[in-house]
Amino acid sequence: MNGTNPQNLFAKAEVLWLKEPDPDPRSARYAEADKNSAHRDAARTTTVKRPANWVSALYGYEDYWRENGRTPRERTRNLATLPAEERRRGEWARYQRRFEDKLCRYQLLRLDVSPAFEWDPHDQAWQENFDACVQHVDLTGKLPYLNGADKVEFALARWLGRQLRQLQMGTQPESRAAQLAVLMALQNTGSGLRHSR
Numbered sequence: 001m002n003g004t005n006p007q008n009l010f011a012k013a014e015v016l017w018l019k020e021p022d023p024d025p026r027s028a029r030y031a032e033a034d035k036n037s038a039h040r041d042a043a044r045t046t047t048v049k050r051p052a053n054w055v056s057a058l059y060g061y062e063d064y065w066r067e068n069g070r071t072p073r074e075r076t077r078n079l080a081t082l083p084a085e086e087r088r089r090g091e092w093a094r095y096q097r098r099f100e101d102k103l104c105r106y107q108l109l110r111l112d113v114s115p116a117f118e119w120d121p122h123d124q125a126w127q128e129n130f131d132a133c134v135q136h137v138d139l140t141g142k143l144p145y146l147n148g149a150d151k152v153e154f155a156l157a158r159w160l161g162r163q164l165r166q167l168q169m170g171t172q173p174e175s176r177a178a179q180l181a182v183l184m185a186l187q188n189t190g191s192g193l194r195h196s197r
Helices: 006-018 025-038 049-068 084-098 105-113 121-140 151-169 174-189
Strands: none
Touching (some): 006 025, 006 049, 025 105, 049 084, 121 151, 121 174, 151 174
């Protein structure tokens, strides 16, 4: 996962942050805490505890993503199987989303460049499934179907069936309905056209 180490992520966020003046003094403290943690500069510890704790929680969240290939969950059907550490990290991310308006500009930028963090994880999951359907149509020329021999195609077909049912009932958001229309057109033409978002 090149480019996802703390030094690179700090550098990206810092470049974006320095592009425009930021009147909020909190941003400088969070940037300093991120810089010190990214470069493991123990000699220059942050004097303000809250930015250091926030950066530490963010690094823990990103480390979990790097190690497990997915973001930490805050809930699961069987809570007994969810480790407390994973749950805490998932709750931390939910808290960031919920109180987005309370975050300083540097925090917002740093979360934007984080490959582990999504502001709307449900929309991200929807888009990933949609992209997988488009790729399937590109490869096979047809929509995924309930193929018991292929678990991935079976799961995609179930997901697509739910989306088409919502489209039929008129409960699908307009932007998603437009994307599904492109997918149906792609399947009907049988060509390898790429969709546009």
